[in-house]
Every structure is written in structure tokens, then in C-alpha cells.
Amino acid sequence: xxxxxxxxxxxxxxxxxxxxxxxxxxxxxxxxxxxxxxxxxxxxxxxxxxxxxxxxxxxxxxxxxxxxxxxxxxxxxxxxxxxxxxxxxxxxxxxxxxxxxxxxxxxxxxxxxxxxxxxxxxxxxxxxxxxxxxxxxxxxxxxxxxxxxxxxxxxxxxxxxxxxxxxxxxxxxxxxxxxxxxxxxxxxxxxxxxxxxxxxxxxxxxxxxxxxxxxxxxxxxxxxxxxxxxxxxxxxxxxxxxxxxxxxxxxxxxxxxxxxxxxxxxxxxxxxxxxxxxxxxxxx
Amino acid sequence: xxxxxxxxxxxxxxxxxxxxxxxxxxxxxxxxxxxxxxxxxxxxxxxxxxxxxxxxxxxxxxxxxxxxxxxxxxxxxxxxxxxxxxxxxxxxxxxxxxxxxxxxxxxxxxxxxxxxxxxxxxxxxxxxxxxxxxxxxxxxxxxxxxxxxxxxxxxxxxxxxxxxxxxxxxxxxxxxxxxxxxxxxxxxxxxxxxxxxxxxxxxxxxxxxxxxxxxxxxxxxxxxxxxxxxxxxxxxxxxxxxxxxxxxxxx
Numbered sequence: 001x002x003x004x005x006x007x008x009x010x011x012x013x014x015x016x017x018x019x020x021x022x023x024x025x026x027x028x029x030x031x032x033x034x035x036x037x038x039x040x041x042x043x044x045x046x047x048x049x050x051x052x053x054x055x056x057x058x059x060x061x062x063x064x065x066x067x068x069x070x071x072x073x074x075x076x077x078x079x080x081x082x083x084x085x086x087x088x089x090x091x092x093x094x095x096x097x098x099x100x101x102x103x104x105x106x107x108x109x110x111x112x113x114x115x116x117x118x119x120x121x122x123x124x125x126x127x128x129x130x131x132x133x134x135x136x137x138x139x140x141x142x143x144x145x146x147x148x149x150x151x152x153x154x155x156x157x158x159x160x161x162x163x164x165x166x167x168x169x170x171x172x173x174x175x176x177x178x179x180x181x182x183x184x185x186x187x188x189x190x191x192x193x194x195x196x197x198x199x200x201x202x203x204x205x206x207x208x209x210x211x212x213x214x215x216x217x218x219x220x221x222x223x224x225x226x227x228x229x230x231x232x233x234x235x236x237x238x239x240x241x242x243x244x245x246x247x248x249x250x251x252x253x254x255x256x257x258x259x260x261x262x263x264x265x266x267x268x269x270x271x272x273x274x275x276x277x278x279x280x281x282x283x284x
Numbered sequence: 285x286x287x288x289x290x291x292x293x294x295x296x297x298x299x300x301x302x303x304x305x306x307x308x309x310x311x312x313x314x315x316x317x318x319x320x321x322x323x324x325x326x327x328x329x330x331x332x333x334x335x336x337x338x339x340x341x342x343x344x345x346x347x348x349x350x351x352x353x354x355x356x357x358x359x360x361x362x363x364x365x366x367x368x369x370x371x372x373x374x375x376x377x378x379x380x381x382x383x384x385x386x387x388x389x390x391x392x393x394x395x396x397x398x399x400x401x402x403x404x405x406x407x408x409x410x411x412x413x414x415x416x417x418x419x420x421x422x423x424x425x426x427x428x429x430x431x432x433x434x435x436x437x438x439x440x441x442x443x444x445x446x447x448x449x450x451x452x453x454x455x456x457x458x459x460x461x462x463x464x465x466x467x468x469x470x471x472x473x474x475x476x477x478x479x480x481x482x483x484x485x486x487x488x489x490x491x492x493x494x495x496x497x498x499x500x501x502x503x504x505x506x507x508x509x510x511x512x513x514x515x516x517x518x519x520x521x522x523x524x525x526x527x528x529x530x531x532x533x534x535x
Binding site: 211 | 303306307309310313314317318359389390432436437439440442443444446447450451458460461462463465466488489490491492493494497498500501502503504505506507529531533534535
């Protein structure tokens with residue numbers, strides 16, 4: 001009997017949520033929402049949970065938010081799972097996070113996971129060489145397994161910072177241009193020890209488009225909304241290149257406390273400023 | 285067909301896809317949201333009045349030394365209000381800020397630089413930043429004017445600088461450029477390296493509008509509303525809130 005009531009209640013809540021999304025869909029729906037998952041450790045401390053439990057609860061929140069986003073019609077969801085700066089934490093904490101990440105990445109491949117439920121293609125974005133081998137291999141496996149999914153996209157930023165992303169893109173652009181220079185020209189330049197103006201002009205220079213071609217996040221359009229929880233107002237080296245005309249939203253709730261109401265509030269605020277942001281986006 | 289059915293049919297004919305109810309609800313939601321922001325605006329105005337008149341104790345003294353470098357981002361259309369920009373700079377000087385970076389996407393502030401700096405130099409409280417290492421005048425505020433061309437395009441120029449460095453090197457192997465190399469390259473081609481601690485955004489939306497990405501890794505970003513309705517008390521509150529922030533830089 002209790003199960004029936006619970007099932008009925010759950011169905012009603014789901015139905016109400018769909019109605020709410022139908023109303024929201026009258027206005028523009030963001031194509032891409034990014035999340036900074038801040039506040040897991042503070043949540044664990046607040047609720048007197050064991051170490052690492054905040055992140056586990058945070059993962060459940062992530063799957064709920066993903067579900068809401070995909071139901072609403074948001075095609076791209078990006079999450080800042082692990083920053084390069086986070087490697088500076090205590091080694092035991094980093095190892096716990098890597099173990100949790102491995103467990104959850106492997107979970108994505110299961111039949112009942114949200115990835116299969118919503119036909120999600122998964123990308124792992126960042127300097128993956130910094131990850132330990134098991135996590136890196138699991139990430140590559142998931143990317144390969146979901147490569148044919150095209151309904152929704154999930155971008156998980158791990159071992160990521162914007163400045164590392166920009167440096168990497170510049171490096172790739174440099175090597176690409178470097179490869180276009182004939183060896184004879186290069187040899188004479190090395191001998192002279194300087195680049196003459198005439199020889200430099202004869203070679204192609206790096207343009208902005210060359211950098212952007214090598215940006216890790218180039219697989220997705222720029223985000224429309226960037227949510228950082230816990231009320232913090234900084235971006236902590238996340239999507240700095242991509243967030244020029246992106247609404248920044250900082251709810252006070254800790255990440256595990258984030259829910260549907262915060263998403264709805266973010267989308268309503270986005271709809272209010274959408275004409276302005278679209279105008280700015282079109283100005284090159 | 286009954287009257288009710290005819291009315292429903294007529295109603296539905298106005299909305300061929302049957303979404304009238306949803307559309308009405310959407311407008312009601314946005315009306316409530318607009319009313320909420322209107323009420324919030326009135327509360328902020330009152331609070332700003334109290335702060336400006338020193339009636340709220342905690343805002344009377346600011347630990348201004350925590351704000352080493354302040355960025356002001358203004359929507360380009362609003363940046364045309366040069367008198368408002370001048371007033372804002374005067375307020376910042378009165379609060380005690382030493383270094384301010386003014387940014388707008390289209391370069392309106394850069395074009396107004398001469399008018400702004402000439403007006404303020406006469407007040408002997410300002411010094412414009414130059415591409416060379418500026419002399420720090422203990423008494424004056426240092427001003428920097430930038431636009432979107434100092435952002436992504438600057439990174440492309442820095443990459444070209446590193447490309448030239450790569451050409452002139454006899455090393456055949458692929459060099460591993462680091463973030464430090466990138467930062468040095470930006471500095472070498474004349475781009476200011478100081479990261480703002482705090483960014484105040486004047487415009488319709490909380491959005492950094494393309495401020496140079498390299499410089500805002502850990503910058504606190506606060507939305508101040510439209511420049512047209514800027515208030516001194518609100519400025520003080522934003523700076524006070526910043527001084528209360530603790531960062532752990534990812535650790």
C-alpha cells in the first residue's frame with residue numbers, strides 16, 4: 001500500500017515537473033548550462049557526515065540536475081568535476097576523489113544509468129594525462145562507448161583549468177604552424193639567429209580561429225548559464241574563454257542542496273536577459 | 285454544440301497549437317519575477333541610502349587594502365555615459381582604491397580615455413597606466429583602459445610571440461609551453477599581468493562580457509545593475525562583501 005502511494009506521489013511530482021517545463025518552454029531554453037559543483041565538503045561538515053560523503057551526495061544531486069536539464073531540453077550540460085588546482089589537496093583526499101570518480105565513471109556504462117536513459121554522449125575535458133591510468137582509461141572507455149549517442153551531451157571537466165586549456169590550444173596552434181614551415185627556411189633562420197621581417201611575413205601567423213580550433217571545449221557551443229553553488233562569485237579558472245556572454249548565477253545553496261527550484265530560477269533569469277545576451281553574442 | 289464548446293473552440297482557434305494556458309502561466313511567472321526584482325530594487329535603494337549616510341555601522345570602515353586591483357566592466361552602450369563613469373571613478377578614489385581597470389567590449393572607454401583622464405588629471409588624483417612599467421604614485425589612482433582586443437586576440441598575439449621563439453630555437457623536439465611561458469609572452473608583448481581581485485559589472489546582466497580570460501581566474505564577480513542607477517552605498521556594500529570572502533584556491 002505504502003509503495004503504491006509512493007509510486008503515485010512520484011508520478012504526480014514527475015507530471016507536475018513536466019507541466020512546469022512546458023510552461024518554461026514558452027520562452028527561450030538555454031542550449032548549454034555549466035555547473036561548478038562547489039560545497040560538497042561544507043555540506044558533509046554541516047550534516048556531520050563522514051569524509052567523502054559530501055561528494056557522494058553531490059553525485060546524486062548531479063544525476064538529478066542532469067535529468068531535469070535533459071527533460072527541459074537543455075542539450076549540453078558541463079560540470080567542473082575536478083580542477084588542476086584540486087591536486088594541491090591532501091593526497092588521501094585526492095585519492096578518495098579519484099576512487100569515487102572511477103566508481104561513478106564505470107557506473108555510467110551500466111544499462112540503467114542516466115547516460116543510456118537519455119542517450120547522452122559523454123566527453124571528458126581537460127589535461128587527462130594528469131589523471132592516474134585507471135581513471136583515464138575508464139574515461140576513454142566511456143567516451144568511446146557513448147560516441148554514437150546524439151540526443152544530449154555531458155561534458156565532464158577533470159584535470160581542467162581555463163589557463164591550461166588556453167596554453168594547450170596555443171601550443172597546438174604553434175605546432176600546427178611550425179609544421180607548415182619548410183625545413184630549409186627554418187635552418188637559415190636558426191643560423192641567422194633572428195627572424196627577419198620579410199621572412200616572417202612570408203609565413204602564416206596564428207589567428208584566433210587557430211587557437212579556438214584546439215580549445216578542449218570546442219566540441220560544444222559556449223554556455224548560456226554558468227551556475228556556481230555555495231554563493232561564491234568567482235569562476236575559479238573555469239570556462240573563462242567561453243563565458244563572455246554567459247549569465248553567471250551563484251545560488252547560496254551548497255551543491256548537494258541544489259534542486260529543481262534553483263534550475264527554474266536560473267532559466268527564468270536567463271529568459272529575462274536573453275535578448276540582451278543574444279545581441280552581445282552576435283557582436284563580433 | 286453547446287455554448288461552452290463554441291467558446292472553447294473559438295479560444296483554441298486563437299492559439300492553434302493549444303498552448304494558451306502555458307503562455308499565460310509563463311507571462312504570470314515573469315510578471316511575478318519582475319515584481320520581485322522591483323521590490324528588491326527598492327530595498328537596495330533604501331539600504332544604499334542608509335550606507336551612504338553612515339547609518340549602518342558595519343559599512344563605516346572598509347578594509348580597502350584587500351582590494352589590490354579592481355576591474356570595472358561596463359556594457360558598451362552604458363559606457364557612453366562618460367559623466368557617470370567619471371562619477372564612479374571619483375567614488376572609487378574617495379573610498380581609497382589605488383588601481384582600477386576599466387573594461388568594455390567595444391572599446392568605448394578606450395576612445396573616451398583622453399576625455400576621462402584629462403578631466404580627472406586636473407583633480408590630481410589619477411595617473412593613467414602605460415604599457416611600460418608604471419611609476420606608482422603613492423597619492424594617485426592608477427587607471428587602465430582595456431577592451432575585448434586585449435582578451436582573446438592578445439592570446440593569439442602571445443602565441444605568435446611563442447611561435448617566433450620556437451623558430452629561433454635550434455631545438456627540434458616539441459617544446460612544452462607552460463602557463464608561465466604564456467604569462468611571460470603576454471607580458472612581453474605589453475599586456476598587463478595583474479589579476480583583478482574584484483570585478484564590478486555595470487549592465488543588464490551578471491556577465492563579464494569578454495574581459496581577458498587570463499586575468500580573472502580567481503576574481504570575484506559582482507553585478508551592480510545599470511550604470512544609470514548606480515549608487516554609492518551599493519558600491520560600498522559590494523566592496524565590503526568582497527572583503528568578507530575567504531578563498532582556498534582549490535585546496
